[in-house]
Amino acid sequence: MTSRTKKILIGVGILVVGGAVVAANLAFRRQSGKEVTAETITTRALEAIVSASGTIQAKRSVNISADTMGRVTDLAVNEGQSVKRGDFLMQIDPRNLESAVQRTQAGVAASEATLQQMRSAVISARENLALAQQNFKRQQDLWAEQLTTREAFDRAETELKLREAELREREQAVRTQEARIRQERAGLSSARYDLSKVRITSPIDGLITRRNIEEGETVVIGTMNNPGTVLLTIADMSVIEAEVEVDETDIPSMQIGQIAKVTIDAIPNKTFTGKVTEIGNSPIQTTAAGAGQQATNFKVVVTLDGQIPEVRPGFTCTAEITTATRPKALAVPIQAMAVRDLVFDAKGNIVREKPEGDQRRRRSPEAAAQAAARDLPEGQTRKETEGVFVLRSDAAEFVPVTTGIAGERHFEVLSGLKEGDRVVTGPYATVRDLQDGDKVKVQENSEGGRR
Numbered sequence: 048m049t050s051r052t053k054k055i056l057i058g059v060g061i062l063v064v065g066g067a068v069v070a071a072n073l074a075f076r077r078q079s080g081k082e083v084t085a086e087t088i089t090t091r092a093l094e095a096i097v098s099a100s101g102t103i104q105a106k107r108s109v110n111i112s113a114d115t116m117g118r119v120t121d122l123a124v125n126e127g128q129s130v131k132r133g134d135f136l137m138q139i140d141p142r143n144l145e146s147a148v149q150r151t152q153a154g155v156a157a158s159e160a161t162l163q164q165m166r167s168a169v170i171s172a173r174e175n176l177a178l179a180q181q182n183f184k185r186q187q188d189l190w191a192e193q194l195t196t197r198e199a200f201d202r203a204e205t206e207l208k209l210r211e212a213e214l215r216e217r218e219q220a221v222r223t224q225e226a227r228i229r230q231e232r233a234g235l236s237s238a239r240y241d242l243s244k245v246r247i248t249s250p251i252d253g254l255i256t257r258r259n260i261e262e263g264e265t266v267v268i269g270t271m272n273n274p275g276t277v278l279l280t281i282a283d284m285s286v287i288e289a290e291v292e293v294d295e296t297d298i299p300s301m302q303i304g305q306i307a308k309v310t311i312d313a314i315p316n317k318t319f320t321g322k323v324t325e326i327g328n329s330p331i332q333t334t335a336a337g338a339g340q341q342a343t344n345f346k347v348v349v350t351l352d353g354q355i356p357e358v359r360p361g362f363t364c365t366a367e368i369t370t371a372t373r374p375k376a377l378a379v380p381i382q383a384m385a386v387r388d389l390v391f392d393a394k395g396n397i398v399r400e401k402p403e404g405d406q407r408r409r410r411s412p413e414a415a416a417q418a419a420a421r422d423l424p425e426g427q428t429r430k431e432t433e434g435v436f437v438l439r440s441d442a443a444e445f446v447p448v449t450t451g452i453a454g455e456r457h458f459e460v461l462s463g464l465k466e467g468d469r470v471v472t473g474p475y476a477t478v479r480d481l482q483d484g485d486k487v488k489v490q491e492n493s494e495g496g497r498r
């Protein structure tokens with residue numbers, strides 16, 4: 048036997064032994080499979096909950112501003128004090144407004160005295176008119192009998208016309224004066240109303256939540272471009288609301304009347320119940336830098352049940368709003384969900400690829416992407432599909448599912464699974480790389496059972 052022949056035989060022997068080792072390893076892998084955890088599909092009660100944070104506010108809050116400028120001469124309340132409707136809050140120096148009222152009153156009195164004089168003049172004009180009418184009647188009768196001169200008759204007629212004009216003038220002057228008096232009385236009423244503004248009382252029952260003024264300071268009234276000074280804020284804490292910001296993706300599931308649980312950071316270890324009473328139709332506007340890159344949120348108002356004496360407006364809170372409930376839902380664990388590229392035929396059935404040995408599982412990501420992008424036969428389509436891996440004997444089969452509401456740890460299954468199916472739930476890295484038809488082995492827990 049030549050040296051060349053010996054080398055060939057040795058090489059063939061090495062290949063045979065190496066192939067046997069590789070085949071043995073592959074056979075062992077196929078027999079053992081990937082270790083996974085699994086869970087049996089059952090029915091359970093599910094609740095879809097939207098969690099959002101915000102602040103506590105009173106349903107009714109009133110900002111007290113001054114309607115007249117002046118110095119505060121008396122301040123009767125402090126922050127945190129409870130007040131009733133009509134209770135005295137503060138007094139602004141009234142001297143200027145009192146002078147205005149007195150000045151207007153004097154003007155009204157003078158006008159009324161002038162009116163009395165004008166009315167007396169009207170009475171006198173009516174008497175003069177009556178005398179002129181009598182004189183004209185007498186001259187008219189004498190003229191008919193040719194017992195008076197034409198000059199006397201014309202003079203009597205002229206006198207009558209003058210007295211009639213005088214009466215009309217006097218009556219018009221009275222009406223003008225009466226209108227002037229009504230105007231001055233309106234001015235007096237306005238001056239008295241302005242004077243009443245210096246004494247500020249509470250418009251509602253509530254709590255003084257803010258005081259921005261001190262006794263002796265001067266208040267500034269608002270103008271068209273200047274809102275003026277907010278002196279006090281009174282909040283009616285009998286009805287309390289939680290104003291929270293909800294992400295736009297959760298808004299379609301929100302409805303008026305949904306039940307919510309609210310926790311307040313300043314009141315630990317307590318949970319308060321309430322209902323959704325308002326859902327914003329427009330997103331919350333923000334002026335912060337980079338606002339265009341921020342998430343879009345909507346305001347949702349939750350009205351709390353009952354009163355909470357220790358709460359204050361502005362407390363931060365978190366609301367968990369139940370948007371849907373399913374008492375007996377077929378539920379799949381969230382960690383079991385995965386997304387895979389599947390091929391569907393023209394009828395919508397899944398076209399499953401036949402594995403060629405172990406080549407499919409050894410594909411590189413680049414090769415898998417090229418395979419996904421290759422041309423498909425006519426009538427077939429490829430699309431990303433959400434589903435789970437169901438245990439079929441010692442293999443994992445990818446099954447598309449349709450989900451409903453999302454609970455804390457489970458999704459509601461609407462189609463694709465039935466009660467009793469076992470689905471792969473982990474480990475995460477294994478589920479991420481698992482492919483349809485892969486061999487799997489369910490891990491045993493510490494008690495000897497299968498997970």
